[in-house]
Every structure is written in structure tokens, then in C-alpha cells.
Amino acid sequence: MTTDDLIHAADSALRTLFATPRSARPLPWVRAQDMAAPLTAEEKRLSGALMRVNHVGEVCAQALYTGQALGCKDPALRPLLNAACREETDHLAWTAERLAQLDDRPSLLNPLWYAGAFAMGLAASTLGGDRVSLGFVVETERQVEAHLDGHLNQLPANDLASRAIVQHMKTDEVAHARMAERAGAVALPLPVRGLMKLAAKVMTTVAHRV
Ligand SMILES: [Fe+2]
Numbered sequence: 001m002t003t004d005d006l007i008h009a010a011d012s013a014l015r016t017l018f019a020t021p022r023s024a025r026p027l028p029w030v031r032a033q034d035m036a037a038p039l040t041a042e043e044k045r046l047s048g049a050l051m052r053v054n055h056v057g058e059v060c061a062q063a064l065y066t067g068q069a070l071g072c073k074d075p076a077l078r079p080l081l082n083a084a085c086r087e088e089t090d091h092l093a094w095t096a097e098r099l100a101q102l103d104d105r106p107s108l109l110n111p112l113w114y115a116g117a118f119a120m121g122l123a124a125s126t127l128g129g130d131r132v133s134l135g136f137v138v139e140t141e142r143q144v145e146a147h148l149d150g151h152l153n154q155l156p157a158n159d160l161a162s163r164a165i166v167q168h169m170k171t172d173e174v175a176h177a178r179m180a181e182r183a184g185a186v187a188l189p190l191p192v193r194g195l196m197k198l199a200a201k202v203m204t205t206v207a208h209r210v
């Protein structure tokens, strides 16, 4: 772990928490007439709460991948983690933009979520090693995929803009899990997977409101 790595990690944290994220890929395409589909106040509130949860998930994704890249031992692995992290930056930008379109706000607890996820990512790679860290990516991305499927069921049927974003993110998360599998991930023990689910449940429940 070099000084450059530490500076990169600090820069990533500050950009995630305080800068306006920029996506390399445009917001998933939605036809103008679909964007205009009116949402009731109640639908808008629900979409806002769900997209805030997804935005928190993407804050955590930045933190996890940054922590894991920092503790990663194989130099060949770091570019793979960084490439996935760049796609997560698109997700962060898309969810932030959609939240603003819905006149809603990000979670007030984002610094806390970031710190917790960064510590988990760093611990997975420094304590577990690269293959365990990759197993952590696989399990995280699978849980996120299931979570996004749940949101596709919960989002208002006429909120096509949020749906397009969630669907596109889901496709990327599946690809991230495959990347980690191909790179040599080991399966995590059941209790660890259970703990990860519990942590995600706490985060999604709180972020729905705060
Ligand atoms: Fe993501």
C-alpha cells in the first residue's frame, strides 16, 4: 500500500461524498413522453425513497471497491476492481440525478455508510486475501441483484425513468459478479453471507427514511 494508493482512496471518498458524480455513460435512455408520465405525490415519494436507498447502495459500492483495491495484493487484479468501480460511479451519478428529478434528497448518513463499507472492503482484502475479497464481490453483487429485482417490483409501474436506471444497474452488477468469479473468487462461508445480508438490511431500512 503506497502513499499514492492512500491519496487515491481519500480522493475517492471525498468525491463520492461531496462532489457531483459524473457518469461516463449517459443516463439510461428514456423517451421524452415517458419522462413526462405523471407520478402522483405518493408515487413520487415512494420512488424517491427507493432511489435514495439505491444511491446509498452506490455510495457503499464506491467505498467497498476502493477499500478492496487498496488492500488488494495481486497488481493484475486492481485494474479489474477499478473498472467495476468506474461503472459504479455511473450508477452513483444516475441515482443522484434521478433523486434530484424526483425532488428528493440523498441519505443524510452517507458519510457513515461510506466509512462502514470502506472498512468492510479493506478488511475483506487485507484479512481474507484476494480470492476471499473476490468472493466478497460475488456475494455483494448477487445480493444487490436480488435487491434491485425487489425494487423493480416495488417501483411505481409508470416510473419508467427509475425503472430504466435500476434495470441497467442490475445488468452491470451481474457482470461484476461474473468478473470476480472468473478472476478466482472463493465462496464465502454461510455465516459471513448472513452477516452481509443483515448489514444490507439495516442500511436499506434506515436509508428508506433518512
Ligand atoms: Fe452499482
Ligand SMILES: [Fe+2]
Residues within 6 Å of the ligand: 061, 084, 088, 141, 172, 173, 176
Ligand atoms: Fe456492481
